[in-house]
Amino acid sequence: MKAIAYARRGGPEVLELLDRPLPEPGPGQVRVRIRVSGVNPTDWKARGGGPTDWKGAAPDQVLPVPQVPHQDGAGLVDAVGEGVDQGLLGRRVWVWEAAWMRPDGTAQEYVVLPERQAVPLPDNAAFDLGACLGIPGFTAHRALTLPGDGPERLGPGTLTGRTVLVAGGAGAVGNAAIQLARWSGATVVTTVSSAEKAALARAAGAEHVVDYRTADAAGAIRAAVPRGVDLVVEVAPAVNAELDQQVLSYGGTVVFYANDGDNTLTLPVFDQFIAGTRWQGLLVYAVPPQAKAQAVADLTAAVEAGALRVGEESGLPLHRFALEKTAEAQQAVQDGTIGRVLVDVAHF
Numbered sequence: 001m002k003a004i005a006y007a008r009r010g011g012p013e014v015l016e017l018l019d020r021p022l023p024e025p026g027p028g029q030v031r032v033r034i035r036v037s038g039v040n041p042t043d044w045k046a047r048g049g050g051p052t053d054w055k056g057a058a059p060d061q062v063l064p065v066p067q068v069p070h071q072d073g074a075g076l077v078d079a080v081g082e083g084v085d086q087g088l089l090g091r092r093v094w095v096w097e098a099a100w101m102r103p104d105g106t107a108q109e110y111v112v113l114p115e116r117q118a119v120p121l122p123d124n125a126a127f128d129l130g131a132c133l134g135i136p137g138f139t140a141h142r143a144l145t146l147p148g149d150g151p152e153r154l155g156p157g158t159l160t161g162r163t164v165l166v167a168g169g170a171g172a173v174g175n176a177a178i179q180l181a182r183w184s185g186a187t188v189v190t191t192v193s194s195a196e197k198a199a200l201a202r203a204a205g206a207e208h209v210v211d212y213r214t215a216d217a218a219g220a221i222r223a224a225v226p227r228g229v230d231l232v233v234e235v236a237p238a239v240n241a242e243l244d245q246q247v248l249s250y251g252g253t254v255v256f257y258a259n260d261g262d263n264t265l266t267l268p269v270f271d272q273f274i275a276g277t278r279w280q281g282l283l284v285y286a287v288p289p290q291a292k293a294q295a296v297a298d299l300t301a302a303v304e305a306g307a308l309r310v311g312e313e314s315g316l317p318l319h320r321f322a323l324e325k326t327a328e329a330q331q332a333v334q335d336g337t338i339g340r341v342l343v344d345v346a347h348f
Helices: 041-047 134-145 172-183 195-204 217-224 237-247 269-275 289-304 323-334
Strands: 002-008 016-019 029-038 062-067 072-080 092-095 110-114 118-120 163-167 187-192 208-211 229-234 248-256 278-281 318-322 340-344
Touching (some): 016 323, 029 092, 118 289, 134 172, 134 229, 134 289, 163 172, 163 237, 172 229, 172 289, 187 195, 187 217, 208 217, 217 237, 229 237, 237 248, 237 269, 248 269, 318 323, 323 340
Parallel strands (some): 163 187, 248 278, 318 340
Antiparallel strands (some): 002 062, 029 340, 072 092, 092 118
8 A cells, every 4th residue: 555654753855655565453443545634733743844843853863663644534444353343344434643652644545543533424524524623623622622611512502602712713723613613602703814814714604803913903802802702712822922811801711722933921920810811731632532532522513513614615725735745735734824735645
């Protein structure tokens, strides 16, 4: 089978197209024939393509075994191991965290992984949507359910009466957060940096869109939601700390899942404790198993309800690359391409 792999850390040039043996599923495992592989920022960061590697690995470090990248994907179950329901054979599934702590991601024609990481894809969902659910969907779900006074699950009515600010509403996580929050009944405000991104955020369902480069962002958000926001889903906490503090309601929470722009967060202590604010970091890979199981169920339900969609008409343009062009796909993500980058692994 064809696979993309790298044997040492480095830039896109370390990715190679290889022929590998067809893997066989063991007990409790399934083999998925991958149709589409989704690319995330942590894919190129884990490879070591940036100035700092998110796992702390040095460039040019030789790996114990070659790594096939990409956490997300979608395809068909074509073999099952001992103890797995034979009824899964031939099922369309979406795959999550395939490459986390494992050498086999979805940038290959077949991947073997635990049964729970291959989730039946609703009939109304294309493979493209399935390949977009994993990391962005899990991150958005956890951000919306992490605050101590919020719900543990998402669905119609679970966020009614709450106001959510999504920083970077045109990104993959931002898009998922907008759609999931709206499905759950929240009022959604988002910040963007261009008219193009504003159009995408509105297509995702944001009710109030603020271009922070052309407007007084804090004033515009306060005008839209005078009571302030209960929760900020934040991609750039260091850059947006002052803005977030200005628009949070009393007792509000900022959940940050990235460090875009700067890695040093500075907060005035007095302002935090008189406002009762909470700043919560989020690494999607460290989310507890129960919370991941809840995310799987809620994301699948959102897809079934037609509340979670992809494509430019839904605020998330798709950009496609062939398997042998995976290096270009990862570079596109690293360069900040707006939308979701997908790799077409097989055609069936």
